Amino acid sequence: MIYAVWIPLLVPFLAAPAAGRLADALPPVRAVRLLVATSVGLALCGLLALALLVVPGATRFPAVSALGELVRPLSEAAPAVAVPLAAAALALLAGCAATVVRTVHGRRAEFHRAARTSGHADGELVVLHDSRPDAYALPGRTGTAGRIVVTTAMLRALDPAEREALLAHERAHLAGRHHLFTVAVELAALCHPALRSLRGPMAYALERCADEAAAPAVGDRRVVARAIGCAALAARAAGGSARPRPRAALAALAGPVPRRVAALLGRAAPRPRAGRAAAAALLACLVVSATAALDATSDLHSSIEVAQGEAPQR
Structure with missing residues (x-):
């Protein structure tokens, strides 16, 4: 356990470089699944490692030692180190738990406020009278459809075909429940600082998923690419910033727009080898972290049996 317990805390730093190459090198749906699995898996392994570090020092206290029926110290390390x-x-576990609870509570409150603001509109589309171009998908509550929020300035900036492409993009976000993937990665990032670097690739991969879903819906990839480009140019030309969006919202203008347009037009060179290498690296990180966490857990269990005066089972 002495060495294995530290591996899940260090592996996330190795996963970040591979995640940055994944979104462009793999189909977006596969990239999203792999990024979510990696983020959540590495976060859980890291939390388990922290919990395993707590136990040896905690058993130095008589009350905890008596509760575990220990007849000898669980850790060979001196109390000045173990405790x-x-x-x-x-402290790190408590900080993670408090941050996650506070974040979830804040997001729920923000989401309910946004739902009340747009709840008076009929249908899926909410049009806001605003001089700044913007559009985003606002997920609905469990069992209810979400809403597509678009400003009047954005509608004026696009022609009818481009508007339909933009709406198809946002419908894809709602149909795929993409906000759940975003929340999962963001909560994982609260549990380990190195996982914050996976939020950017995740956001880009989700936008690519919506782009690819919108293309067959309108029947022309070029129209989707033009809609994204025109919407981004209109927002940039307007200057300033649009009214604050709920953080659960998924906006069509998110992520690196030129890369998205290039991918839609087929101008991005395919990199299957890079994709396989990045996917293999992330899977290796996940497997190594999980294996080390399980190995440390097994070692701790054996140590507890020894400390209780029992022979460890093999």
């Missing part, structure tokens, strides 16, 4: 290490790990 502060356990306290630091416990």
